[in-house]
Amino acid sequence: MEFTAAPPLTETRPATDRAELSALVRLAAPLVGANLLQMAVSAVDVIFVARLGTVDLAAATLGVFLFNLCMYALIGLTSAASPLIAAELGRRRHAVREVRRSVRMAFWVGGVAAFPVLILLAHGETVLLLAGQDPEVARRAGSFLDIILIGLLPGVAVGVMRSAAAALGRPGWAFAVTGLALLVSIVANWALVFGNLGAPALGLEGSALASVISLTAMAIAYGAIFRLDRRLRRYRLFGRWWATEWSRFREIVRLGVPIMLTWTFEGALFGGAAILMGLIGVNEVAAHAVALNIAAIAFQVPFGIAQAATIRVGMAYGALDRAWISRAGRVALAVGIGFMGITAAAIWATPRLFVSAYVDVDAPANAIVVKLAVQYLALAAMFQLVDGAQAVAAGVLRGLQDTSVPMWIALFGYWVVGFGTSIFLGFEAGWAGVGIWTGLAVGLLAVSILLLWRWHARERLGLVPRTI
Structure with a gap:
């Protein structure tokens, strides 16, 4: 397959502060909006679980804290792909191939690092008991974590794809996909926590499952975007996903x-x-x-x-x-x-x-x-x-x-x-x-x-x- 040439470097090298400001705002505004929407997604979980009682609210608070701490740590790890992709675009030398390598190895790094984290989350009740938490709250939080941990890998994949899309000049997708996640989270919580739309009333576990569904929906949406967006699809970011590039893997880890x-x-x-x-x-x-x-x-x-x-x-x-x-x-x-x-x-x-x-x-x-x-x-x-x-x-x-x-x-x-x-x-x-x-x-x-x-x-x- 023949790829379209990258835009000339002069189009992205502003000569004045005003031009740089314009480029920065176009890139930052959707990312800021996505960050704010992500906070709204977290708030939705609290709003629904709060109606279940003090114990479940405490369990969800602790469970979400531990899950988010681990997930965002992994996203921070894989976010190293962002400056690498940006530098490759700045060089304009084999950018398509090098960008694809960085994205692929970011997926690899996130996947490998996720395994010990999944083991930790699977023993969430034990972790919370060691931290001196109330036994009943720890037990309920453990049940919550047993479900929400399924969303860890999709969540890390979303972080990689969001960074890649922004670096490749498509930051608006971050805002759109996070908006979708907010809508999915509201509907899924409403259905699964209280048993609406014919779904069973799962309570606290329903909120955890809603988070998994929301994260998975985001991952699927980004996957579709990478294949359909004209600018993104020419990089074939899912191509040869099995191929290793250990030097790039080590660079992302470093x-x-x-x-x-x-x-x-x-x-x-x-x-x-x-x-x-x-x-x-x-x-x-x-x-x-x-x-x-x-x-x-x-x-x-x-x-x-x-x-x-x-x-x-x-x-x-x-x-x-x-x-x-x-x-x-x-x-x-x-x-x-x-x-x-x-x-x-x-x-x-x-x-x-x-x-x-x-x-x-x-x-x-x-x-x-x-x-x-x-x-x-x-x-x-x-x-x-x-x-x-x-x-x-x-x-x-x-x-x-x-x-x-x-x-x-x-x-x-x-x-x-x-x-x-x-x-x-x-x-x-x-x-x-x-x-x-x-x-x-x-x-x-x-x-x-x-x-x-x-x-x-x-x-x-x-x-x-x-x-x-």
Whole structure:
């Protein structure tokens, strides 16, 4: 089969900041939308399971946390394909063949790494009991995990295909497919949890099965898109899926393991903060959950920008174009930090308005939770800028295929500086929840400063290739 030639490199090498901004926005906007829709998919599961009772809600919360932690770790591992594909497109040398190799080996890496994770999830009840969870909650969560683990491989495959589609200039499919997943999740939960549409009422297990159906539907949709989309199908991304390319396999592992660990360090930091809140009181945990959810929604924008920035910088890296690398990074950082500046101002000015989306701020019973959530949001507004900065800075460095040192920066910044400060201020200094959130802000600040320094010192550190 003869492939259509790739578009000329000059079409994707903007000469001005405005042109680069336009290219970045076209790429980032659908990814941001997909990220926000994915949060909605997660919310749907909670909404349906919450009606089943406290035990099932607790079991689903723990089960989803463990499953998502594992699945997104694997997606982080395979996301190394994104900067590799971008660099191959930037080089324009045998791009079709090289892109196909990267995608194929990303599937292989994800599949191989999934096996030990599946074993772990199959023993979810034991894991939760070892973590000191209530025996009945652990038992129900184990039953939930026994079903939802079936969706792990489709979920990882979706992550690979989403990264590939975005890198190949089709980010809009991420938004469309995630929208489909949201619709499927709503219908499947409604049918399987409560027994509608002639389906059996499976309760908690029905919610797990709905997640499997949603993830599988996404994988099937992407598979159809890869075969039908004119731009994507010429890469024949499923061609020779059995063929090994061990050098590319090792390259994805080399770049992907640090990305996986970086994401895990960051996610675990906020999970650790919730545990610290639990040592203080129930109201603190509730207020922390509200404030963190608001901050997490805002974070989806710089996270999407970071995903797009990896691709833009990666293309410039492959093209050996220092000016383009600088321009792509500069524009992405400006957009990410600028947006978070807007959200920081909004949260700072109207914190009660944001809290009111989760709890009745006028109810006397919620007075303490509302007061604490408003205090935490004031700190969240302060770290919005540095949160956006560290997310996009990590993204542009991934475009330079620089992942190992940023991983160590994340470990040091989040866990030595951030978590250490949270423990000291929260307990030793007696600041309680405010001290814990101050620690989170300090940790994010440390990571953002170190990552931004590394980006600005990229040439001195030898991260940028020599031009031809």
